Amino acid sequence: MSASHQHSSSRVRSQNLADDILASLTIRTVEGDFIASYTSKGLARLGFPASAELPSPASASAPAEIPVPDSIRLWHELTRRALEDALCGKPVSTVPPLDLRGTTFQREIWSTLRRIPAGKTMTYSELAARIGRPNAVRAAGGACGANPVPVLVPCHRVLAASRKLGGFSGGLDWKRKLLEAEGISVP
DNA sequence: CCCACAAGTCGCT
């Protein structure tokens, strides 16, 4: 009963992202329907069209009467606009708050990714070096792969040192498409 | 705690 042992009671942050998703809304684009998922803190995930994800039988049986909070509607509008710009290769001006969950290492990587301007690229080596871990090149690639909000967190701007593409969680076709939209020619 | 894997890179053939 120690009052001193408050732990961090007020808000238990669930380790499980899925449990904290308040709403998953689609964004219809010429490329297909993206799915944006939000927590109380912001955009937590952006899924590519037909990403074979979200089998969501739960979604089908889910109570549809839960209203989407206004704050999320606003965020979603920002996401929609940002995504449309990004797909055209235009620099993304405004994005909603991001609720990016990951290890310290991953967060540093993602943070660095966000500083790569549209039309510019970086190698996995440089990315790793940029956060002070020049040897964690492969791990940097892993962190890119774990990026929960692709496109808006531009992991597609990271290429292999050998002037090759490297990988992409959404499929290399997407990586090429995104890069070419930004005027970057890819082999 | 130990082990295997991964969106890499470099050197050698």
Next chain:
DNA sequence: AGCGACTTGTGGG
């Protein structure tokens, strides 16, 4: 171009 060695964060046993 292909192959192996090496590196290091991450997740599973």
